[in-house]
Amino acid sequence: MQKEGQIRIPSGCAISAVISKSGKRMSGEKIVSSMVPVHDRSNGLGGGFAAYGIYPEHRDFYALHVFFDDDVCRADCENYLRERFEIVDAEVLPTRTMREITDEPVIWRYFVYPRRTRLRALQVDEREYVVRVVMKINSTLKGAYVFSSGKNMGVFKAVGYPEDVGRYYRLEEYEGYSWTAHGRYPTNTPGWWGGAHPFALLDYSIVHNGEISSYDANRRFIEMFGYRCTLQTDTEVITYIIDYLVRRQGMTYEEAAHVIAAPFWDTISHREPEERERLTYLRTVFSSLLVTGPFSIVLGFEGGLMALNDRLKLRSMVTGHSEDGDRVYIASEEASIRKMDEDATGIYAPAGGEPVIVKVKEGRRAAVGEY
């Protein structure tokens, strides 16, 4: 049977997220618990978390989380890494041995920064350099897969139910100002850890519920720009789209949302002239990055979160906030929010294509809600 990456496997899912606008760090315990009431939205074939602000002592280095098939693959990959990065720290990622999680790969964590000479020779900025190395490892190095590559953040994922995955990675021992979670319901048995969510590149991480019908149109477009969709998952392609629009095109998250979940032409035609021109421009120029089909995503990035539904809102997603207004919650179902904070208030279902953007400190919101 073909593994994930060799064949495209659609899947349904559960997502949840929490962020503290004042940047207060929270342990992973709550976000892990939020996945318990939506257990049935997963089927044990993938769960994962992204956490921001968890490596303050290493905040200046890229934290690489890597799956290896075995130690031979690890040695090869480390050689490859050493040629391209200064490795500041390397260690086995701490896990808990438990009955629910089996067939573990070798999982390591590296804190690195790019070798300056190489960087200069390539004439690219540091982030582009990291992207290229990650792409190269994931598409060409056998038995090695980098699943987290941002600064001061990390992705933790595995085959299993999300609440078990959270315990497996000892997430209660980490503290972050923002967390996202994912439980997966793929329609096939991938049996491969890399296929779980979140999917991440640099500090962008995506958890996603849905199956996008525009997948191959998006993939074939984005691959023009050096991205390689090795996993053939929706989440991977959405992550690359975000990276392309935000990092490489320099768009705001809101502008990126207006590309990915562009308003209908009819809606655009009713906007004020200036806004109409802007939306028409974005839709016309980046038409191949319009994502159709059901999805709800939470995009994590340094200092914030963005939640977005497809244009027709074909997947459930609600938002809410703590009574003091500091914490904002996003989840597939309200039950997950209640599990994190039973006094949560302001429960709101964002409209299709309406981005909800929450940023730390400024506490601003993009299009909706009093966040």
Next chain:
Amino acid sequence: MGVEFIYPEFEVVRNSSRCIACRVCERQCANEVHSYDPDERVMLSDESKCVNCQRCVSLCPTRALKIVKSDCTFRENANWQSDTIKEIYKQANSGGVLLSSMGNPKMLPVYWDKILINASQVTNPSIDPLREPMETRVFLGKKPRSIERDEGGKIKNNLTPQLELSMPVMFSAMSYGSISYNAHKSLAEAATRLGICYNTGEGGLHEDFYVYGPNTIVQVASGRFGVFADYLDAGAAIEIKMGQGAKPGIGGHLPGKKIVGDVSRTRMIPEGSDAISPAPHHDIYSIEDLRQLVYSLKEATQYKKPVIVKVAAVHNIAAIASGIARSGADIIAIDGFRGGTGAAPTRIRDNVGIPIELALAACDRRLREEGIRNDVSLVVGGSIRSASDVIKAVALGADACYVATAALLALGCHLCRTCHTGNCNWGIATQRPELVKRLNPETGAERLYNLMTAWRHEIKELMGGMGINSIEALRGNRLMLRGVNMTEKELEILGISHAGE
């Protein structure tokens, strides 16, 4: 009679118990097949002149007529089939090049018919176009590689001129001269009502049709007939015709007898002179010359119009498309080997060029591999026969399709493939006034409007079934296609999987 005799291809079967000798068939047949015998008071037929255009059949008030294929055959021979034998006789008689019209009719693979479309089940909802918005609008033209902002941080509109279409279909080039005034008017009127474009072909633009300019693509071909400043300014886009699917590598020839009256004036050549389009553009002997023509036309129109370069699908089409994409063209139109024509040498029509499906797949992939797919739009034609062909073309990577034969069929064409005789009984491929007036442009426009409206409905249904609610999310979405009855190589070139995979 004798050695040069070829038994007629068709027989006119007249049911004498129904025939009332009203002589409608006689009046309707420009080929003079039917005649009346006043002595016997019966209708007679000379089937040797019949082209099977079905005009008499359609207009016979008592349904007394049918045209059937003659069963007079040569001795069967798998190698020497009757068409081949007849062509040999014709050439032995005349010493000339065989002429044909419309697209390649041979039993060569139609890949559209080997490609099947996906639909959503369970994991992803299908979308009902009657309940939800379903968008078919497309913008053709070059897209900027990166956004730019003004001092205030607002995104600047750095988009070059685009061709906006309400659906990804246009009527492709057919010149005034090869088809009639009324046929052109039907196309122009329908394109305007539909929010799409029609194409002048290389015969210039009749002064009456400047009013349809926003929905007109004006063509500049190797003969440059009818090209002047007002003409270029009139259109929504300018198309440089380098080649045509029905006759790649050769030019065109409209005989002097068709260069009459308005046709002469519109083409800007004297009445009765042959309109000969050279095989190449004599100012384009290579890609760098094409670039000069592209920019000459842009200069002439103040960079306000997208420029299309139309080429025939030939063997190394992907490399050619790549060259065109770098020549400053905004849109590449590729015409497959089944594309129609008003007249082409038979040998060329039937043997030169490649299928559009393969050409499209190869070009789309090549442009993506080179990272320049967004620098141009791709339009394909030759032949797109239905809404499902459109869907398959878009999923393979096309931005839009060109249709011509389907449009002519809507106008009444019965594909008798004798356009080159100029005796079109349906008033389409003729300049004889008594025949032209048979095509009512209001009715013609209405029928074209109906056809495209029907296709649009079908396109929406098919998209909705796939869970796609905007045509751009289908473009290049090859996972939505599967092949049957194809070799590994064919699937590889098309970039699709076999059904069941």
